[in-house]
Amino acid sequence: MKLLPLTMQEPRKIRTKRRSAIVDTNEKKTRIVKEIKVDTKKCAGCRACEIACSAFHATPKYSSVNTARSRIMVVMDEVKDVFVPIRAGDYAQAECNGRNKYVLDGKEYEECTFCPASCPSRDAFKEPDSGLPLKCDMCESDPPLEKPMCVEACTFGALTYEEREEEIPVSKPEETQEKRGEMKIGLEMLIKKYGFRNVADTVARMGKKG
Numbered sequence: 001m002k003l004l005p006l007t008m009q010e011p012r013k014i015r016t017k018r019r020s021a022i023v024d025t026n027e028k029k030t031r032i033v034k035e036i037k038v039d040t041k042k043c044a045g046c047r048a049c050e051i052a053c054s055a056f057h058a059t060p061k062y063s064s065v066n067t068a069r070s071r072i073m074v075v076m077d078e079v080k081d082v083f084v085p086i087r088a089g090d091y092a093q094a095e096c097n098g099r100n101k102y103v104l105d106g107k108e109y110e111e112c113t114f115c116p117a118s119c120p121s122r123d124a125f126k127e128p129d130s131g132l133p134l135k136c137d138m139c140e141s142d143p144p145l146e147k148p149m150c151v152e153a154c155t156f157g158a159l160t161y162e163e164r165e166e167e168i169p170v171s172k173p174e175e176t177q178e179k180r181g182e183m184k185i186g187l188e189m190l191i192k193k194y195g196f197r198n199v200a201d202t203v204a205r206m207g208k209k210g
């Protein structure tokens with residue numbers, strides 16, 4: 001397996017700015033859907049994506065590298081030459097009952113191996129100090145990056161970034177109310193589990209720019 005050095009520098013100069021997530025065009029509302037395409041055949045397991053992600057999310061930015069803080073994790077099976085980058089998804093309050101089992105190149109992997117959730121069943125995608133869940137935020141930043149850091153760092157071309165515009169239905173007032181209710185319940189759940197201070201500190205850290 002080839003290891004690549006990653007220089008801890010600011011990403012390349014921005015040529016085109018990533019557009020804001022929601023765009024109003026006349027009466028239609030559209031949103032920009034951001035995608036990271038993963039080509040596992042091209043992944044070499046170098047973990048530069050993990051390093052880049054943790055550096056970008058350090059406070060201050062790029063001040064440290066700790067892959068335990070990364071929102072991307074490369075599942076590796078060097079014997080089978082299988083490398084699968086997984087980006088952190090939503091927080092799961094409890095272990096789920098319906099799980100997936102993957103068979104790759106004839107090898108059956110444990111349940112949960114390719115799950116993107118920050119879940120009580122394992123240590124993956126948890127902030128090492130506070131235990132708070134980590135989730136990929138697509139490196140939303142001000143000023144915006146040309147492409148997310150993990151994609152920038154992946155010199156093997158296993159990760160590629162794409163944007164597409166998609167029309168969104170205008171939500172009715174009661175739906176907006178419902179979404180707010182869901183967010184409130186989500187926050188209450190986190191506060192109950194990790195304590196108000198931990199959650200408040202993390203929110204403040206996420207709100208810091210630079």
Ligand code: SF4
Nearest residue numbers: 043044046047049154
């Ligand atoms: S996705 Fe790219 S940067 Fe990450 S381990 Fe694979 S080859 Fe390396």
Ligand code: SF4
Nearest residue numbers: 095096112115117119
């Ligand atoms: S890690 Fe994922 S698949 Fe496994 S129990 Fe948790 S949510 Fe379910």
Ligand code: SF4
Nearest residue numbers: 053136138139148150
């Ligand atoms: S898009 Fe950004 S936050 Fe998400 S995994 Fe890649 S580097 Fe980390």
